[in-house]
Amino acid sequence: MTAGQDDIDALIEMMAKLPGLGPRSARRAALHLIKKRGVLLVPLAEAMTRVGATARECLNCGNISTGDICDICESNKRANGQICVVEDVADLWAMERSGVFKGRYHVLGGTLSALDGMGPDELRIPQLKDRIGAEDVSEVILALGATIDGQTTAHYIADHLPGITVTTLAQGVPVGGELDYLDDGTITAALNARKAL
Amino acid sequence: MTAGQDDIDALIEMMAKLPGLGPRSARRAALHLIKKRGVLLVPLAEAMTRVGATARECLNCGNISTGDICDICESNKRANGQICVVEDVADLWAMERSGVFKGRYHVLGGTLSALDGMGPDELRIPQLKDRIGAEDVSEVILALGATIDGQTTAHYIADHLPGITVTTLAQGVPVGGELDYLDDGTITAALNARKAL
Numbered sequence: 182m183t184a185g186q187d188d189i190d191a192l193i194e195m196m197a198k199l200p201g202l203g204p205r206s207a208r209r210a211a212l213h214l215i216k217k218r219g220v221l222l223v224p225l226a227e228a229m230t231r232v233g234a235t236a237r238e239c240l241n242c243g244n245i246s247t248g249d250i251c252d253i254c255e256s257n258k259r260a261n262g263q264i265c266v267v268e269d270v271a272d273l274w275a276m277e278r279s280g281v282f283k284g285r286y287h288v289l290g291g292t293l294s295a296l297d298g299m300g301p302d303e304l305r306i307p308q309l310k311d312r313i314g315a316e317d318v319s320e321v322i323l324a325l326g327a328t329i330d331g332q333t334t335a336h337y338i339a340d341h342l343p344g345i346t347v348t349t350l351a352q353g354v355p356v357g358g359e360l361d362y363l364d365d366g367t368i369t370a371a372l373n374a375r376k377a378l
Numbered sequence: 379m380t381a382g383q384d385d386i387d388a389l390i391e392m393m394a395k396l397p398g399l400g401p402r403s404a405r406r407a408a409l410h411l412i413k414k415r416g417v418l419l420v421p422l423a424e425a426m427t428r429v430g431a432t433a434r435e436c437l438n439c440g441n442i443s444t445g446d447i448c449d450i451c452e453s454n455k456r457a458n459g460q461i462c463v464v465e466d467v468a469d470l471w472a473m474e475r476s477g478v479f480k481g482r483y484h485v486l487g488g489t490l491s492a493l494d495g496m497g498p499d500e501l502r503i504p505q506l507k508d509r510i511g512a513e514d515v516s517e518v519i520l521a522l523g524a525t526i527d528g529q530t531t532a533h534y535i536a537d538h539l540p541g542i543t544v545t546t547l548a549q550g551v552p553v554g555g556e557l558d559y560l561d562d563g564t565i566t567a568a569l570n571a572r573k574a575l
């Protein structure tokens with residue numbers, strides 16, 4: 182086989198590593214890309230190259246950013262005294278799609294988990310404490326999953342932020358559910374019905 | 379939003395067009411790529427760029443190739459007088475994975491279908507006829523799906539290749555099944571038990 186076939190095989194192998202794709206669907210996807218070379222494969226390769234060259238974590242909140250500080254952290258309009266704490270960037274995106282939250286975020290990068298060796302220092306919790314004073318924060322909204330680890334993390338954060346209002350999404354988050362699976366209306370309802378922790 | 383966020387949104391939008399991925403799984407996959415930037419996103423972008431620059435259809439058989447003529451058509455070892463006719467490159471890949479076929483291929487690019495307006499000229503059937511004499515072909519093996527359109531196509535080809543042995547995969551192909559779903563053993567059994575059409 183030539184180097185070209187090796188490239189196609191490498192393409193399929195890497196695509197099979199994406200969540201949601203197995204070996205067979207990766208082959209189908211690669212074929213689809215090659216057939217739609219001009220309108221899909223080449224633009225996708227270009228978008229990946231650009232994102233690969235620029236994407237990084239916001240030094241302030243952990244959001245994905247193309248600079249040291251993300252758009253949301255840089256925008257004065259988002260400095261309303263509220264910080265919404267999420268586990269993952271996917272949850273931040275879900276909150277943004279609902280359009281109901283106007284403040285800033287803090288992406289933990291996971292939840293506390295003794296089993297997985299995830300302690301507060303692995304979770305960007307020290308950085309959250311630093312932001313409270315620096316950004317004149319009046320309320321921390323915990324938008325964590327209704328899982329045991331999510332709730333453990335919520336209580337840990339509430340216990341370690343004395344003197345500040347800590348609220349949590351309440352109504353609408355199904356028990357055992359993950360935030361990124363919720364529709365916009367459910368997120369809106371949960372945010373509006375948030376309660377003090 | 380900056381141009382960077384636009385790139386991420388474009389990346390997600392294009393990934394959602396891949397078979398097997400919807401909007402949500404495309405977001406998950408994009409996040410996974412960004413998190414694994416160095417080991418997955420950048421290499422995948424490079425592989426896509428290379429494949430996008432070189433991949434094309436083999437002028438002889440319709441296989442995906444990085445030159446005008448694919449490796450299989452260029453290899454004298456594969457000139458054993460047998461041509462295996464498949465609907466799609468995915469089916470060719472499935473045959474190659476089974477490792478049992480030693481000849482060359484001819485990729486139709488679909489099946490005859492009055493409904494979809496697919497006639498013989500849309501299907502690389504004229505090129506198949508041209509190859510019979512040019513490549514000293516003794517047998518054409520029809521490895522088409524056991525669907526109505528697949529079998530219609532098989533009979534059409536058999537009727538239009540007078541004076542040449544035309545066989546078809548038989549045992550092992552489930553009724554209504556598509557070739558790319560079969561395991562290697564089933565393909566091997568079907569090829570070994572092929573019968574004259």
Ligand SMILES: [Zn+2]
Nearest residue numbers: 239242251254
């Ligand atoms: Zn930020």
Ligand SMILES: [Zn+2]
Nearest residue numbers: 436439448451
């Ligand atoms: Zn070829």
